[in-house]
Amino acid sequence: MTDLAQLTAHEALALFRSRALSPVELTRAVIDRAQAVEPRINAFTYCFFDRALDAAREAETRYRQGTQRALEGLCVAVKDAGHIAGQPTSSGSLLGDDTPQAASSPVNQRVLEAGAIVHARSATPEYSCAAVTWSHRWGVTRNPWNPGMTPGGSSGGAAAALAACSATLATGSDIGGSIRIPASCCGVVGYKPPRGRNPVDAPFNLDVYCHTGPLARTVTDTMLFQNVLCGPHPADPTTLPRHRIAAVPDMRGLRVALSPNLGLFEVDPQVALALQDAAQVFRDLGATVDEIDLPWGADVMEAALTHLRMIFGTSIAPARTRDLARMTPYARRFAEDGLRVTPRAYLAALTRTGAMGAELARAMLGCDLLICPTTALPAVPAEFDPGTDSLAINGVPVDPMLGWVMTVPFNMLSTRPALSLPCGRAANGVPIGLQIVGNPFDDDTAFRAALAFEAACPAWPDDHAQFC
Numbered sequence: 001m002t003d004l005a006q007l008t009a010h011e012a013l014a015l016f017r018s019r020a021l022s023p024v025e026l027t028r029a030v031i032d033r034a035q036a037v038e039p040r041i042n043a044f045t046y047c048f049f050d051r052a053l054d055a056a057r058e059a060e061t062r063y064r065q066g067t068q069r070a071l072e073g074l075c076v077a078v079k080d081a082g083h084i085a086g087q088p089t090s091s092g093s094l095l096g097d098d099t100p101q102a103a104s105s106p107v108n109q110r111v112l113e114a115g116a117i118v119h120a121r122s123a124t125p126e127y128s129c130a131a132v133t134w135s136h137r138w139g140v141t142r143n144p145w146n147p148g149m150t151p152g153g154s155s156g157g158a159a160a161a162l163a164a165c166s167a168t169l170a171t172g173s174d175i176g177g178s179i180r181i182p183a184s185c186c187g188v189v190g191y192k193p194p195r196g197r198n199p200v201d202a203p204f205n206l207d208v209y210c211h212t213g214p215l216a217r218t219v220t221d222t223m224l225f226q227n228v229l230c231g232p233h234p235a236d237p238t239t240l241p242r243h244r245i246a247a248v249p250d251m252r253g254l255r256v257a258l259s260p261n262l263g264l265f266e267v268d269p270q271v272a273l274a275l276q277d278a279a280q281v282f283r284d285l286g287a288t289v290d291e292i293d294l295p296w297g298a299d300v301m302e303a304a305l306t307h308l309r310m311i312f313g314t315s316i317a318p319a320r321t322r323d324l325a326r327m328t329p330y331a332r333r334f335a336e337d338g339l340r341v342t343p344r345a346y347l348a349a350l351t352r353t354g355a356m357g358a359e360l361a362r363a364m365l366g367c368d369l370l371i372c373p374t375t376a377l378p379a380v381p382a383e384f385d386p387g388t389d390s391l392a393i394n395g396v397p398v399d400p401m402l403g404w405v406m407t408v409p410f411n412m413l414s415t416r417p418a419l420s421l422p423c424g425r426a427a428n429g430v431p432i433g434l435q436i437v438g439n440p441f442d443d444d445t446a447f448r449a450a451l452a453f454e455a456a457c458p459a460w461p462d463d464h465a466q467f468c
Contacts, residue, residue, distance in 0.1 A: 004029035005165040009074055009221040012168060016063050016073055023063070023073025026168075027056035027117060030075045034120065034166035041142045043151075043160040044120040045080040045090055052119035059115060070228050072115030077158055077167035080121040081128050082201060082212070084108050092124045092135035094326045095318060106199035106233040107212040111171060114228045122170055123157030126331040127316040131181050131405050132384050133157060136328055142382050143185055146429040149379040152182030158215050159186035169225050170215040175204070176308060177374075177407025179213050180420035184374035184433025187422040189222045189450075190215045192407075194441045195414035196240040198226075199233035206238065207311050209411040219421060219450045223247065226443075247444045249451035252286035256449075257367040263294035264301065265406055266393035267376045274424030274432040275373050278453070282371070285452050289371075292363045296409070299352055301399060304408045306341055306349035313338020330387030330401075353412045360413060368445050374433030377404045378426035406435065415440035419450050423457070 004026050007015070015021035031049045038044060052075065059073035082105035083089050088098040104112065111118065123141045125133050133141040133156025141156050143149040144163040151160040155172030159182030162170055172179035174192045183190025191213045204210040214225035223245050231242030258279050261267050279289045317335035318324060324332050364370055376393055384391075386400040393404060402408055410418040416437050423434035434453070438446035 003165070005033040007168070008218050009071070009168050009216065009224055012074060016068070019063070023056040023059040023117070024053065026073065027052050027075055027119065030166060030168065031119060033164065034161070037144070037164045037166055040147060041144050041160050041164055042139055043123055043141055043157040043164065043166060044077070045092070045123050045138050045157070046088060046121045048087070048119055052117050055117045059117065062115070069113070069115035071111070071169070071225070074116050074168045075119045076111055076116040077120050077122040077161045077170040078108055078111060078118050079124060079155055079158055079171050079173060081124050081173055082108050082171070084112070084118060087121070090137055091128065092126045092137055093331070094137050095323055096137070105201050106235045107171060107229055110199075110229050116169070120161070120167070122155065122161055122167075124154045125156070126328045128154035128173060128175070128178060129312060129316060129334050130154060130330045130386055131177065131401070132380060132382070132386065133182070134383060136326070140382050143379060143430060145187065145431060148382060149428065149430050150185060150382045150384060152185035152375070152379065154178040155190070155215065156182045159183055159188050159190065162186065162188045162215055162217050169221060172213055172215050174211045174213060174411065175207070175209045175312060176304070176402065176411055177405045179211075179215060180374050180407045180418060180433070180435060181405050183215055183420040185379045185430060187425070187431030188215055188217050189219050189419065189421045191222050191226055192410065192418045193226060193230065193443060194417050196238050197243065197443070198229045199236035199239050202236070205236045208414045209307060211411070211414070219419075219447065219454045222419075223447055243443065245443050245447050247447035247451055249448065249455050251282060251449055251452045254287040254369060254445070254449060255367045256282055256287050256289045257292045257364045257370045258289050259292055259294055259370060259372045262372055262406055262409060263296040264298065265376045265403070266396045266398055267373060268378065268393055270378065270424075270426045271373045271376060271432055275371070275434065278423040278434045279371065281453060281456050282449070285456060287449070294363050295359055296356065300356060300409065301402055303349040303352040304402065304412055306345050307353070307412070309334065309338040310341040310346045328387065329385050333387040356409065357413050364439070368439065369449055370437040372435050372437070373406050374420040374435040375405050378428070378430040378432050380404060410437055417441070417443045417446045419446050421450055421454060
């Protein structure tokens with residue numbers, strides 16, 4: 001491999017341990033790549049390149065002394081939403097400031113304690129409340145495969161940086177698909193773990209929809225990173241006992257449920273074809289794959305929107321009404337909608353979600369996994385505004401916020417792990433994502449299938465440098 005920035009985390013760590021590569025060399029290569037591609041894709045908000053090189057020199061010393069940690073010397077882009085002590089957090093909003101934070105978010109503390117180097121913060125839409133990534137504060141983040149299209153959101157900067165090789169790993173958060181959507185749009189891997197697996201900042205650790213998790217260029221790297229992030233944390237009493245995933249790539253004997261549209265989505269024909277091709281790979285690898293019917297309809301997405309508006313939308317509504325004018329249209333609309341949700345509507349949303357869980361369990365009876373598209377469209381335009389723009393799939397109008405993303409049902413049913421990994425590419429060059437959903441708390445089977453699928457489709461990592 002001629003470009004060090006393309007190394008996977010596993011490859012880099014092996015080279016560090018054997019002294020064939022220094023963390024300083026890799027950090028310089030990643031920074032050089034970032035400086036070359038950032039004017040085009042705009043994946044980062046704050047950059048800390050000089051500090052990163054100092055940290056890389058410290059990592060080099062640790063390898064020499066044999067005191068290296070799990071992610072020692074790897075460049076990790078941390079989402080500009082959670083906090084890192086001593087760094088600002090903008091959350092993509094003009095209403096934020098550049099005051100250094102006093103403490104790190106629990107998941108980011110794990111990143112630092114594992115020896116990773118935070119060379120940059122990755123871009124988000126304002127307050128992470130959209131499936132696209134642009135804001136008045138930082139501008140438009142673009143898809144490395146097709147700059148006219150979005151990288152997805154809200155962890156769009158994270159996925160774009162991985163696809164462009166300007167980061168080796170990246171963190172994300174996922175309250176409606178914000179890890180999996182950009183992973184799909186950018187052709188990388190993103191993981192929403194079961195609720196409680198990874199620590200989350202208060203008060204959103206009490207929201208069942210909200211998760212933190214890893215993004216990477218390979219399933220193996222995603223598993224490595226997830227095993228660092230998981231486990232109890234004193235700042236989050238909802239976290240579960242530590243569970244290290246130890247999956248092996250083997251689909252033999254697995255029973256897999258296939259849902260082309262989850263019963264409620266319009267799906268682009270290119271996405272539908274990619275899903276069928278992926279299902280055939282599962283069969284070829286020894287799994288049994290059968291299509292299921294789900295009794296889900298528009299009421300499911302209305303329940304999701306009610307929940308998201310009530311908790312998330314209300315949380316971003318500014319205390320001063322005049323500040324609404326400084327917000328992006330999508331964030332302003334979301335905040336205003338949140339303030340209008342009634343307690344009865346919220347209770348009805350919870351009731352529908354409870355029924356959903358039983359419906360999915362019946363449809364998947366005896367199955368180990370569910371597979372479906374991650375997004376119903378490969379991507380929408382980079383400047384798309386879900387607060388003002390309309391959207392149609394196959395000529396059918398859909399909700400501009402959630403009508404093209406097939407992720408939120410598994411935030412509603414939050415104990416189910418959900419992975420997105422690439423399974424094809426659309427005619428416009430944008431990747432297409434496959435969503436693998438496990439039974440409650442069964443991370444290992446989801447990764448077992450993802451590892452086997454990735455091994456059968458090995459071309460993706462070699463493609464990442466082509467755009468630049």
